[in-house]
Amino acid sequence: MPIATVNPANGETLKTYEAMGPEEIERRLQLAEATFRTYRTTPFAERARLMHRAAGLLDGLQPDIARIMTTEMGKPVKQARAEVAKCAKAMRWYAEHAESLLADEEPADDDVKDSGASRARVRYRPLGPVLAVMPWNFPLWQVIRFAAPALMAGNVGLLKHASNVPQTALFLEDLFHQAxxxxxxxxxxxxxxxxxxxxxxxxxVRAATLTGSEPAGRAVASVCGDMVKKTVLELGGSDPYVVMPSADIDRAARIAVTARVQNNGQSCIAxxxxxxxxxxxxxFAERFVEGMKAxxxxxPLEEGTDVGPLSSEQGRxxxxxxxxxxxxxxxxxxxGGERPDGDGWYYPPTVLAGITREMRIHREEAFGPVATLYRAGDLDEAVLIANDSPFGLSSNVWTRDEAEVDRFVRDLEAGGVxxxxxxxxxxxxxxxxxxxxGYGRELxxxxxxxxxNITTVWHGA
Known part of the structure; x- marks a missing residue:
C-alpha cells in the first residue's frame, strides 16, 4: 500500500511520500537507543513540563490537524476537533498523574520482615524504545494514548502509522519536537x-503496541513472542448494546444512533x-431506525455532516x-443497504434485522455505519447473544434494575461494561x-x- 493522503470524499490523491530506506531506519533506531539512555533519567517534573507544552501546542493547532485528519480518513471535522481536544486532555492527565502512578510501592511491614529484609520496595522503571503500530480510524488519539504514558514513564517512542494518514504521523513527530x-x-x-x-x-526495540485488525495483531504478537518481547494489543470489536424493559427507551435509541455511527461507524468500540x-x-427498533434515517x-468538512465517507474503497x-x-x-x-451514486466512498446508515448465526455479520466486525438488531426473550438470552462473538472489547447495557446490573457485570465477556x-x-x-x-490495557x-520494568528492590537486614 502506498504511503499517501487520498481524500476518501472524492478519491483524489493529494500527497505521496517515499518510504524510508534501510539507512534512515537504522539512523532512527540508533537515535532512539541513544536518546533513551539519557531520557530515562529525566525527572518527572521535566517530563511533565514537556508534555504540558506539547498539549498547549496541540490546542493551538486544533483547526489545522483536525482538517488534515478529516481529509486523510474522512471523519466529520467536528468529530476531528473533538479528537484533538481529547488528546490534549490525556496528555495533561498523564503529565499530572504519572509520578504518583509510578511511585515506589512499599510492601506491608510484616511481609518485609517475613522476607528477611530490612526494607523493600517495588519500583517502576522504563523499558526502552517501544514500537507503536497504529491505525487510521483515530489517527491522533490512538497514538497519543500510547505516547503520553510511554513518554511520561521514561520510554521513547517509534511510530509506524497507517499508510493512509502520513500527514498526521509527521505532524505528531513535529509536535513533540516543537515542544x-x-x-x-x-x-x-x-x-x-x-x-x-x-x-x-x-x-x-524492547516492546510493541498495536491497535488494529486481528490479522495485524497476530503478526506482531507472533514475532514478539518469538523474540520474547512485551506486547499490548487492542484489536477488533463487535460490541453489544443491550436494552432491557426498565430502560429509558427514547434515550437509549437516541444514544444508540451516535454509538453506532461515531467516526462514520469505523470504531472498534462502536x-x-x-x-x-x-x-x-x-x-426501540422504530425509534432507532428513525434516528439512523435522519x-x-x-x-465531512461541512459542519452539519453526521456521517462522512469510509476511509477506503476496499473498506466500503x-x-x-x-x-x-x-x-x-x-x-x-x-x-440503507445500498451504495449511493457519486464520488467518494460513502455508505448509508443501515439497520439489519433477523440476523442468524450463519451470517458473516454475526461473527465478523462491521467497520462502518451498519447496525444489527437482535430480539432477546429474557436476560439469559440477552447475555447469550452478547457473548456469542469472538470479540470482547466493550459493551453497553440499558437497565434500571440493580439485580440486572450485577448479572451483566458478572457475565458479560468484555473489557468494559x-x-x-x-x-x-x-x-x-x-x-x-x-x-x-486483544490483551493488555491502555490508559x-x-x-x-x-x-x-516492575522491579523488586530488597535490602538485607
Whole structure:
C-alpha cells in the first residue's frame, strides 16, 4: 500500500511520500537507543513540563490537524476537533498523574520482615524504545494514548502509522519536537507493513503496541513472542448494546444512533450488535431506525455532516459484502443497504434485522455505519447473544434494575461494561479487551505500567 493522503470524499490523491530506506531506519533506531539512555533519567517534573507544552501546542493547532485528519480518513471535522481536544486532555492527565502512578510501592511491614529484609520496595522503571503500530480510524488519539504514558514513564517512542494518514504521523513527530523533546524521543517511521517484522526483531526495540485488525495483531504478537518481547494489543470489536424493559427507551435509541455511527461507524468500540428485550423491541427498533434515517451523510468538512465517507474503497467493499451476505441469508434491511451514486466512498446508515448465526455479520466486525438488531426473550438470552462473538472489547447495557446490573457485570465477556450510556475512553480508566479483541490495557495506571520494568528492590537486614 502506498504511503499517501487520498481524500476518501472524492478519491483524489493529494500527497505521496517515499518510504524510508534501510539507512534512515537504522539512523532512527540508533537515535532512539541513544536518546533513551539519557531520557530515562529525566525527572518527572521535566517530563511533565514537556508534555504540558506539547498539549498547549496541540490546542493551538486544533483547526489545522483536525482538517488534515478529516481529509486523510474522512471523519466529520467536528468529530476531528473533538479528537484533538481529547488528546490534549490525556496528555495533561498523564503529565499530572504519572509520578504518583509510578511511585515506589512499599510492601506491608510484616511481609518485609517475613522476607528477611530490612526494607523493600517495588519500583517502576522504563523499558526502552517501544514500537507503536497504529491505525487510521483515530489517527491522533490512538497514538497519543500510547505516547503520553510511554513518554511520561521514561520510554521513547517509534511510530509506524497507517499508510493512509502520513500527514498526521509527521505532524505528531513535529509536535513533540516543537515542544522541546529531543529528536530521538518520538520518531515517525514512514515505512510499509513489510518492514515492521525486521524492526520488531531488532534488539534495540524492547516492546510493541498495536491497535488494529486481528490479522495485524497476530503478526506482531507472533514475532514478539518469538523474540520474547512485551506486547499490548487492542484489536477488533463487535460490541453489544443491550436494552432491557426498565430502560429509558427514547434515550437509549437516541444514544444508540451516535454509538453506532461515531467516526462514520469505523470504531472498534462502536456499538454494533443491538440486543433488545422482546417487550421493548418494537418501540426501540422504530425509534432507532428513525434516528439512523435522519442522519446527514455528506462532505465531512461541512459542519452539519453526521456521517462522512469510509476511509477506503476496499473498506466500503468489505462492508457491502457483509450486508449482501446477510441479505442473501434472509435478513431484513430496515434502512440503507445500498451504495449511493457519486464520488467518494460513502455508505448509508443501515439497520439489519433477523440476523442468524450463519451470517458473516454475526461473527465478523462491521467497520462502518451498519447496525444489527437482535430480539432477546429474557436476560439469559440477552447475555447469550452478547457473548456469542469472538470479540470482547466493550459493551453497553440499558437497565434500571440493580439485580440486572450485577448479572451483566458478572457475565458479560468484555473489557468494559457501560450502563445507560455509550462506551467511551477516558485517561483515568483502563481500556482494552478479552478474547480476540486483544490483551493488555491502555490508559489509567494500568496503561502506563504496561511498558515498565516492575522491579523488586530488597535490602538485607
Amino acid at each position: 522541546g523533546y529531543s529528536e530521538g524521543t518520538f520518531q515517525t517511521l514512514l515505512i510499509g507493513s513489510g518492514e515492521v517484522e525486521e524492526i520488531l526483531r531488532d534488539e534495540r 456499538a454494533k450488535r443491538f440486543i433488545v428485550h422482546t417487550d421493548v423491541y418494537d418501540a 442522519l446527514k451523510v455528506g462532505d 467493499a468489505d462492508l457491502e459484502e457483509l450486508v449482501d451476505d446477510a441479505r442473501r441469508g434472509g435478513a431484513s434491511v430496515l434502512c 457501560f450502563f445507560n450510556g455509550m462506551t467511551a475512553s477516558h485517561p483515568a480508566f483502563p481500556f482494552g479487551g478479552v478474547k480476540r479483541s 489509567s495506571g494500568h496503561g502506563i505500567r504496561e511498558f515498565c
